[in-house]
Amino acid sequence: MTSELAEAVVDLAAVTGNVELIGGATSAAVMAVVKADGFGHGAVPAAMAALAGGATWLGVTSAAEALALREAGITAPVLSWLHGPYTDYAALAAAGIDVSVNTADQLHTLVQALGRAPSTTENDKKVPFLAHVHLKIDTGMSRGGAGTDGWPELVSWARKYEREGALAVRGVWSHLATADTSPIGVAAQAAAFAEAVAWARDAGLRPDLLHLANSAAVFTAPRTHYDLVRAGIAVYGVEPVPGRTFGLRPALTLRSHVTLVKRVPAGTGVGYGHDHVTARPTTLALIPLGFADGVPRAAGGRAEVLLGGVRRPLAGRVAMDQCVVDAGDLDVHPGDPVTVLGPGTHGEPTAADWAAWAGTNPHEILTGIGPRVPRRYARSKERA
Ligand SMILES: *Cc1c(COP(=O)(O)O)cnc(C)c1O
DSSP, X not given: OOOSSEEEXXXXXXXXXXXXXXXXXXXXXXXXXXXXHHHTTXXXXXXXXXXXXXXXXEEESSHHHXXXXXXXXXXXXXXXXXXXXXXXXXXXXXXXXXXXXXXXXXXXXXXXHHHTSOXXXXXXXXXXXXXXXXXXXXXXXXXXXXXTTTHHHHHHHHXXXXXXXXXXXXXXXXXXXXXTTOHHHHHHHHHHHHHHHHHHHXXXXXXXXXXXXXXXXXXXXXXXXXXXXXXXXXGGTOOSSTTOXXXXXXXXXXXXXXXXXXXXXXXXXXXXXXXXXXXXXXEEEEESOOGGGTOOGGGTTTOEEEETTEEEEBOSOOOSSOEEEEEETOOOOTTOEEEEESOSTTSOOOHHHHHHHHTSOHHHHHHTSXXXXXXXXXXXXXXX
């Protein structure tokens, strides 16, 4: 069935196959990162396909994302890593979600919340839900995580709370800033990480899970793998290191069809501002997808789509809901299929192509596909 205007078809076999490929590249366990609605693919279907491929952990940003996985019946371990002053830690602990902690203050808030948390009953004894925490150290990204000045305090409070039975420290972790570009940067962060881990061990912590690697590091920096790798973009089949291919298969195809065709003479202005003026008589094909659907406005003037089996350029500015393809002398008709992006195997542009045209990364292209585009799920037979 074809949807009314456009659809994003997600090949779940590709997701599963990509996770298998990631698992083959490491001896560590694999966390599939399904934040931002599974990078735009749908968090729950992506999570299930990733678990089928051997992922044993799921990673998300917010509490809401984590709880949505539980509501969908997913029981696999989940780590949620971005929290604010109003995060409901009690709900997370009750749902068995692991929580990342950046500061001692955050730890105090969490422990207080758990004190008010509902409890579970085991052998007729009331037992509070236990929070599993992963202490995050900032090893050089200067984003999340404790700075080196805050780390000793965070570690010693965590150990104290652990002794009291208020929580369990399951992980120590950090995030890489330059895994796709700079081995030197990775080495510096890995060294800082090792130091932070040593400090935690000296303080008496025995975390089961040390984790540092993202997708790019899975394929380029085995020494960062430790116990668990956190793969995001690679799960969805986008090659994480510029200029290198590891055999991943893009899972998402964004397609639509021509809704209107018109033949215009040379000198015809197209779209807002008449940024584009036709150089010769040509056929314009209207596509019902715009920047609200994730076709980046910044790609106007460079972008192409697959129409009638060939690449044709967009003409004029991408509008909110529509864009126009210069079909040249192609014999096109309303209803003809258009592939905006996909794996690239039939000549269609990839998310990486769109990222280059729009001056961004494939992550932003995929997560930018708007809520108006229905996701449909399929399973290809072919293997990477
Ligand atoms: C998004 C994210 C990942 C996944 O990164 P990729 O480069 O997409 O593999 C891993 N860890 C953290 C903390 C993240 O925020």
